[in-house]
Amino acid sequence: MLDIVIENIMCDHPIKVRESILIGSVAHLLLRHQINGILVVKDNDENKLVGVLTTTDLLRLVNAALCRRTQRLKAIKKVGLMKAGQVASKKVFSLNKHDNIMKAVVLMHRKNIHTIPVYDKGKLVGIIGKHDILNIALI
Template identity: 30%
Template sequence: MIIAEDIMETNVICLSPDTEIPKAVEILLKNHINGVPVVNDNNELVGILCQSDLIFQQKTMPIPPIFTILDSIIPLSSSKKLEDTLKKISAATVAQAMIQDPITVSADTPLSEIASLMVEKHFHTLPVVDGKKLVGIIGKEDVLKTLIQKE
């Protein structure tokens, strides 16, 4: 049975939470990767930054519909959701744009479970952790390579 440890990349490109967005974009494009783990000074995974998180910044800000009753303005969309959208669109650092507490796998996670996560959750990149420590990364290509290795 193939497990994460068999296919994961251990030489992982990482970002720190305070990396500026233009630098993060440059790293993703230069290395042709869809996502990159974000780690703290102890190499503990604190988030993941994906191309889609950066593309989100190009999204226009939706104007929330409002409802007026007796001179009171009542927003019809969640102010928390609006606040989160504003933060993501205006992100200057990785910490502001990354997904916090991403889904992870351990080194002994079976390939079938990894493939299911990627398909069902539309993940392109899965961090491999031992506790909180980042030990590797698995991308779509790592999973696809197993198809040509089988005889």
């Protein structure tokens, strides 16, 4: 299993959203496609990554809204109106499509991340998530 390269198990047609899309729309995409993370790209360049937005990020926002003492419903609705580029994790770790699966596992474990963009020669070519690795390792 250690000789498996990322290219063979990654999603090579990742769902990307533009940085100006509303969080409510991102949440809908994540739920509809049953994925945990999505790539946020520049409005004018779908190959220029702004960040990664995950279900964990969205839950963090909802939790912050629910922790308010007053106007919780209004705060939650405001979350849905935020833009993906405002919320996406900007500190993004990435992999090369020729890296092996072990590098992905170590990176996910050490950095506590679950969704990693994949590049080849500087171009965004895919995404790998914890489910991709678990599918190949355990099933």
